[in-house]
Amino acid sequence: MSRLILASASPRRLDLLARIGVVPDAVDPADLDETPLKAERPPAHAGRLAAAKAELVAARHPDAYVLGADTVVGAGIRILPKAEDEATARRCLTLLSGRRHRVHSAVTLVAPDGTARHRISTSIVAFKVLTPAEIDAYLAGGEWHGKAGGYAIQGAAEAYVRFLSGSHSGVVGLPLFETRALLGSAGLLG
Numbered sequence: 001m002s003r004l005i006l007a008s009a010s011p012r013r014l015d016l017l018a019r020i021g022v023v024p025d026a027v028d029p030a031d032l033d034e035t036p037l038k039a040e041r042p043p044a045h046a047g048r049l050a051a052a053k054a055e056l057v058a059a060r061h062p063d064a065y066v067l068g069a070d071t072v073v074g075a076g077i078r079i080l081p082k083a084e085d086e087a088t089a090r091r092c093l094t095l096l097s098g099r100r101h102r103v104h105s106a107v108t109l110v111a112p113d114g115t116a117r118h119r120i121s122t123s124i125v126a127f128k129v130l131t132p133a134e135i136d137a138y139l140a141g142g143e144w145h146g147k148a149g150g151y152a153i154q155g156a157a158e159a160y161v162r163f164l165s166g167s168h169s170g171v172v173g174l175p176l177f178e179t180r181a182l183l184g185s186a187g188l189l190g
């Protein structure tokens, strides 16, 4: 069977794949510019980056299947950043407090013949109104680091989530229903 490469530096994506019994033959992250295009909408941004990551890494592994993913938090037409510092995470949480937002997780599978298959999962998440003390407590925990929208639903932030509609695995970073469909249609399961 052909090799499967996971084009991601996210340990969560590796763990999520393992939950459906898939262990990639290698992990080879793509390093690319994740700046949104002018007027790019959140789902389009996620789809473009998932495809770009998979295609970039596929060029390095011509005989393998390559899986890439991207998770974007969108508030209306705004794309929230991936929080690399506390001030950014604070701005994200302040914006998300007391309102609904969407989390788009796109997955792309590039086959050895170069054809690409794409899927996207969109979830709706609503946070309670966050008090300044709750935001401070969350920031002190550090789980926001490197996360789209400045939070990780798989950690303490889930206690602030009043409502979730969609895919929990998608919010964490790799929607398992869509990923299984992609891998299955390529004959990579069982």
Ligand SMILES: Cc1cn([C@H]2C[C@H](O)[C@@H](COP(=O)(O)OP(=O)(O)OP(=O)(O)O)O2)c(=O)[nH]c1=O
Residues within 6 Å of the ligand: 007, 008, 009, 010, 012, 029, 030, 034, 053, 069, 070, 071, 072, 073, 082, 103, 146, 147, 148, 149, 151, 152, 153, 154, 171, 172, 173
């Ligand atoms: C909203 C949310 C995001 N995230 C994470 C998933 C992604 O790792 C990250 C969004 O950044 P991504 O650019 O999707 O992924 P990444 O930079 O971590 O890894 P790579 O590009 O190499 O695949 O935010 C959570 O872990 N939990 C959450 O609840």
